[in-house]
Amino acid sequence: MAETKILLSENEIPTHWYNVVADMPNPPAPPLGPDGKPVNPEALMAIFPMALIEQEVPAERWIKIPDEVREIFRLWRPSPLFRAHRLEQALGTPCKIYYKYEGVSPAGSHKVNTSVPQAWYNKQAGIKRLTTETGAGQWGSSIALAGQMFGLEVRVYMVKVSYDQKPFRRSMMQTWGAEVLASPTHLTNAGRTILAQDPNSPGSLGIAISEAVEEAASRPDTNYALGSVLNHVLLHQTIIGQEAKKQFEKAGDYPDMIFAPCGGGSNFGGIAFPFFADKAAGKSVRLVAVEPTSCPTLTRGHYAYDFGDSSGYTPLMKMYTLGHDFVPPGIHAGGLRYHGDSALVSQLYHEKLIEAVAVPQLATFRAGVQFARAEGIIPAPESNHAIAACIDEAMRCKQTGEKKTLFFNLSGHGHFDMAAYDRFFAGQLEDYEYPAAAIDAALHRLPKVG
Numbered sequence: 001m002a003e004t005k006i007l008l009s010e011n012e013i014p015t016h017w018y019n020v021v022a023d024m025p026n027p028p029a030p031p032l033g034p035d036g037k038p039v040n041p042e043a044l045m046a047i048f049p050m051a052l053i054e055q056e057v058p059a060e061r062w063i064k065i066p067d068e069v070r071e072i073f074r075l076w077r078p079s080p081l082f083r084a085h086r087l088e089q090a091l092g093t094p095c096k097i098y099y100k101y102e103g104v105s106p107a108g109s110h111k112v113n114t115s116v117p118q119a120w121y122n123k124q125a126g127i128k129r130l131t132t133e134t135g136a137g138q139w140g141s142s143i144a145l146a147g148q149m150f151g152l153e154v155r156v157y158m159v160k161v162s163y164d165q166k167p168f169r170r171s172m173m174q175t176w177g178a179e180v181l182a183s184p185t186h187l188t189n190a191g192r193t194i195l196a197q198d199p200n201s202p203g204s205l206g207i208a209i210s211e212a213v214e215e216a217a218s219r220p221d222t223n224y225a226l227g228s229v230l231n232h233v234l235l236h237q238t239i240i241g242q243e244a245k246k247q248f249e250k251a252g253d254y255p256d257m258i259f260a261p262c263g264g265g266s267n268f269g270g271i272a273f274p275f276f277a278d279k280a281a282g283k284s285v286r287l288v289a290v291e292p293t294s295c296p297t298l299t300r301g302h303y304a305y306d307f308g309d310s311s312g313y314t315p316l317m318k319m320y321t322l323g324h325d326f327v328p329p330g331i332h333a334g335g336l337r338y339h340g341d342s343a344l345v346s347q348l349y350h351e352k353l354i355e356a357v358a359v360p361q362l363a364t365f366r367a368g369v370q371f372a373r374a375e376g377i378i379p380a381p382e383s384n385h386a387i388a389a390c391i392d393e394a395m396r397c398k399q400t401g402e403k404k405t406l407f408f409n410l411s412g413h414g415h416f417d418m419a420a421y422d423r424f425f426a427g428q429l430e431d432y433e434y435p436a437a438a439i440d441a442a443l444h445r446l447p448k449v450g
């Protein structure tokens, strides 16, 4: 029988990050400032260290990973690639199914792959404090851990609905020394404005980003760290796909289709971009981003310049968006409740080089439970989106008899999401289609450019 776990040794941890721009047919659309002109990189220095700003627009295909960062990666990398023999049997599919498990990291997801280098570059630049936002708590935990490793103070603005839903994510961040606040807060102009309009605001990633950016911009000792969306974050995550390619080589196989949950696009970019290099060189592989029907950014959003946060503090990025003032329904995949998407992922989708599907919440939990009962691991609700899309394809192939090799990113475990599973078992979760009227209305509120 073929191996179940395909493992690499620590000296096979990638030495470089892969820059997908080198293989994109068209240059990325530049971020724009308030005057509608491309942003001057210096303008970002109030909140980011220069090394990360440079990684927003790298010219080289490969960028060296600092040795200190690779040393820390040894704690959990390389992550295992699994062949899902038991899921294949349970489904009775002729397909082979593989998954890469990022839940082996201390914080439980892929997010630590970028929090560690981000904290390291900030430390090198003499920064003492980091602010950030978190939705599901996965990113907040990851930056709390990375801050602790390099002696940086961390303040996390946690979207209020998640703060209430996930008390143990909060404890985890506090264990690693971070301060956690329920956003919106009264500490920032952005938070106070929202609370004046709606004192019971559940918060959103867009609002929490505004709060964290505002604080970082107002203090010279403090920078801001973002867990997804930006080019440097996707760049850092490309170690996932690079490892996977080596593991597929070891297994003597290659995927026909790759699925990843897509919030801001970082785990999707991380797993898909290194395979995109093969696709650009003529190899056939389909790359599928999976999102919730309640936050259908790629599948139903507008491709336009928009802000990354709700108050309009960030540069304008050309991306698929539901509108920067989008306040999403309280679905349990908190990490997928973002109004926008990575500019790189958006452009590749717009140019039809990658694909996207949206899946309703109940189907994702059904898939996650089916996966857990076959393979053992309890997935994060975000990861369940990729599992659902992969199982759908495996079942379609059962009808047609196609023998595809399917591969998904199991971006995190769900050990802190059991309240969501409880609600699923109690029949309290609902499907939600984001209304077409709200998507149309957002179009009129998009910033005017040019």
Ligand SMILES: Cc1ncc(COP(=O)(O)O)c(C=O)c1O
Pocket (backbone or CB within 6 Å): 109, 110, 135, 136, 137, 138, 139, 227, 228, 229, 261, 262, 263, 264, 265, 266, 267, 268, 334, 335, 336, 380, 382, 383, 411, 412, 413
């Ligand atoms: C486990 C997990 N998967 C996926 C995501 C989605 O984010 P991204 O699209 O940046 O990978 C998140 C975000 O918090 C997450 O925690």
